[in-house]
Amino acid sequence: xxxxxxxxxxxxxxxxxxxxxxxxxxxxxxxxxxxxxxxxxxxxxxxxxxxxxxxxxxxxxxxxxxxxxxxxxxxxxxxxxxxxxxxxxxxxxxxxxxxxxxxxxxxxxxxxx
Amino acid sequence: xxxxxxxxxxxxxxxxxxxxxxxxxxxxxxxxxxxxxxxxxxxxxxxxxxxxxxxxxxxxxxxxxxxxxxxxxxxxxxxxxxxxxxxxxxxxxxxxxxxxxxxxxxxxxxxxxxxx
Numbered sequence: 001x002x003x004x005x006x007x008x009x010x011x012x013x014x015x016x017x018x019x020x021x022x023x024x025x026x027x028x029x030x031x032x033x034x035x036x037x038x039x040x041x042x043x044x045x046x047x048x049x050x051x052x053x054x055x056x057x058x059x060x061x062x063x064x065x066x067x068x069x070x071x072x073x074x075x076x077x078x079x080x081x082x083x084x085x086x087x088x089x090x091x092x093x094x095x096x097x098x099x100x101x102x103x104x105x106x107x108x109x110x111x112x113x
Numbered sequence: 114x115x116x117x118x119x120x121x122x123x124x125x126x127x128x129x130x131x132x133x134x135x136x137x138x139x140x141x142x143x144x145x146x147x148x149x150x151x152x153x154x155x156x157x158x159x160x161x162x163x164x165x166x167x168x169x170x171x172x173x174x175x176x177x178x179x180x181x182x183x184x185x186x187x188x189x190x191x192x193x194x195x196x197x198x199x200x201x202x203x204x205x206x207x208x209x210x211x212x213x214x215x216x217x218x219x220x221x222x223x224x225x226x227x228x229x
Contacts, residue, residue, distance in 0.1 A: 036220075043117070043204060043220040090156060099144060099208075100169060101218060103156035 002027035002093050006104035013111055015083055021076040021107045023091030030096040033074040035065055038088045038106075047089070050074060061085065086111045117221035119205050125227045126195055134190045134224045138207030145188050146208075146218060147180060151201035159203075162188060195228045202226070 005024045013019045025031065032051050036044040048059025055067040065076045074091060091104040118137045126132050138145050147159040158172040162182045173179070177196075182188040192199055202225050206218040 034217075041222075043222040044206075045220070046217055049217065092156075099161050099163075100146065100158045100172075101148075101156075102158070103148075105155040 002031060002095055002102050004091050004093050004102055004104035006091055006107045008107050009105065010108045010110065013081055013109065015111055015113050016080050018079050019077065019081050019085075019109065021089050021091075021109065023074045023076065023104060025072050025074065025091075025093045027072075027093060027095060032094045032096065033065075033067060034092040034094070034101065035059065035063070035074070035076050036090045036092060036103075037061075038090065040087070044090065047076070081109070081111050083111050083113065085109060117205055117207050117219055119203075119221040119224050121224060122222065123225045123227075125229065127229055128197060129194055131191065131193045132195055132226065134192075134203050134226070136188045136190070136205030136207075136221060138186065138188070138205070139219055140186075142207035142209055142219075143185065144208045144210060144216070144218075145182060146206040147188070147190050148204045148206065149201045150204055150223070154201075156204070159190070192226075195226075197228050200226055200228045 003026050007022050034049045035047040037047050038044050048057045050057045050067045058064045063078050088106045088108050090106045092101040120135045145162040150156045160180050161169040164185050165182050177193045180190045202223040204223045206220045208216040208218045210216050
């Protein structure tokens, strides 16, 4: 079975600073990788996904992530965060050929002025 | 519709009562998923529908939980004899197709269930 580890439960950062949210996964088969964002009292919104091809994936709101197969990582980055980026971020994996997502426990990004 | 909708948005019930949670997927989406989000457990998969059938219900935590989908559209998640540990946010998602391809799952806003 696959699993997803988000090492940081909370990441505080100042506005306009860069940020990296870490995600590692374990799976013995090919996977698809996703980052979702959840704003307070809302559902999950897809930020970006890696299916195949280029390992650098660009998403919405200026976020990007890099797939590293050798390190089984899919870290999320943004060069300059805004107050409005304050939210919880979930990394998820889906095994090729399977429909269900396995989520990490989430990382709360707290952006302060 | 424009997105996945869920009702009610909030539900407070007493321990031992039954509850029904509803999900309306995006029109034309054949695959529908239920997840549960609770403190300490994160987001957990419950059940997956392809059309009206459920090829994967491995995430249902006990036989008190059941779900159905009718007409390839609306789905209802039923929890019988609710327990306090059932308190969580229940999220529904849909995708154009199932089968483990490259499709994206689109999530609804969730139903926040509180069992007193």
